[in-house]
Amino acid sequence: MSQQRPGGQSGQPGAVPALPDLPEATVARLPEYLRALHHLAESGHDTVSSEGLASAAGVNSAKLRKDLSHLGSYGTRGVGYDVALLIEQIEYVLGLTQRRAVALVGVGNLGHALAGYAGFATRGFRIAALFDADPSRVGELINGLVVRHIEDLAEIAEAESIAIGVIATPASAAQLVADQLVAVGVTSILNFAPCVLSVPEGVDVRKVDLAIELQILSFHEHRKASLTSLPATGPAAGLTALPGGLSATGTEEAVGT
């Protein structure tokens, strides 16, 4: 149905739709579809079925079709989706038709790696500036960019039209950096520091915490181990939950609190 608005009773016929208001879960999957589509395009496919794309993206095909239907997408029944067209549509809604300028704050271990990460450049972004608060790092050249002092943020953010800030500082500095980014008008932040940031409404923060990812995997490991060897082992409700009757996994080495 609906030519130019998912949903039917759009008041004005002929009115071009604003950006569709996609479910968050859908937004989070579109980049994965995009990656899979680029891969398909490179291997010469110009058409793909929902089944084919879904399996390339690691999701269920009903979910894929539902997601694409929110875009008001244009597949062809009996045929599938035009790869190039779908790439264009997804890049459009994700706002990737303009390359966005990214400022990276904190050029320690991780920041260094991020500054050199080729995937940003190939997937719609341009690292436009590097910052650090440590004067001894300022001036350093990383991947063709000079590290600037965080004090210069305002000036450079304006000059480079920074759209997204990436925080790769220690947790102790992250809130201050976030405040500074917000102060110069940045409304999207990717935070690698292991802490919660508080920001005004209208500012989006996404967080990547590497240790948390491992801890989630650890839970499942623990779970799998407790299932294979079912000698009722438990948290000893209320008491200390230390070793006691653990079992079967192998490595056993208490972790300091």
Place this chain on the structure above:
Amino acid sequence: MSQQRPGGQSGQPGAVPALPDLPEATVARLPEYLRALHHLAESGHDTVSSEGLASAAGVNSAKLRKDLSHLGSYGTRGVGYDVALLIEQIEYVLGLTQRRAVALVGVGNLGHALAGYAGFATRGFRIAALFDADPSRVGELINGLVVRHIEDLAEIAEAESIAIGVIATPASAAQLVADQLVAVGVTSILNFAPCVLSVPEGVDVRKVDLAIELQILSFHEHRKASLTSLPATGPAAGLTALPGGLSATGTEEAVGT
């Protein structure tokens, strides 16, 4: 269903519960609570209310209480939660009472940074081995560990009781590495390569894709821009969605496909 479970009608009184089967959303938040709790403990709190912990972890307090109730948790009405006890309980369910050995494959840009990431060590993990397929990198010393050739994986995985594999290779190598990890018995994988891995049932994979995080932020930037300046601009259904009538954002530079 389920014989010995937190939640009321457990058959055997005195029977210790196996690991509770937590909702995935809860599992994903527990590490955040844990981090906040350690922070509170360091600043001398020995008790915290659900309201206080929730705000430190950036969630709603009803959600926090619900999450903790799945652990069969032991708060005290009118008082709050005992910080040290809660830390113990969460570390127990997450399987952090034993320090897990991690193998990191791929010591390029990102792998290098991960090998040096202190957060792993302080939060329950031990990077036990580094691997690469490039002979010219083998032998290199990173953070006190020698880079080994991926061929030696089997031998070392056994010797070090590797529990979790981290893939930081290019996408083109990631599936092969995953197969090799699975072959030596690893059942938890953290994948930084931008691709979908296929693994047998029983193996858990978590994926971190840095460009995807930025693309999600880009969507919201695009969305915010399309709302503030409402001159009906749209995807030109079916046609190319290139610049045309875009507007207002500033940076405008087409991105290559």
Place this chain on the structure above:
DNA sequence: TAGATTGTTAATCGATTAACAATC
């Protein structure tokens, strides 16, 4: 036309949240 595959429906499932009785 027959076969294939989309877009949508509707049922189901899981997650969130406000509200409040239980209880310290």
Place this chain on the structure above:
DNA sequence: TAGATTGTTAATCGATTAACAATC
């Protein structure tokens, strides 16, 4: 006892999925 705060209920919301009519 009065005040505070948990643990749980129940309502709501959003996401997933199988199934299938529409249609190429």
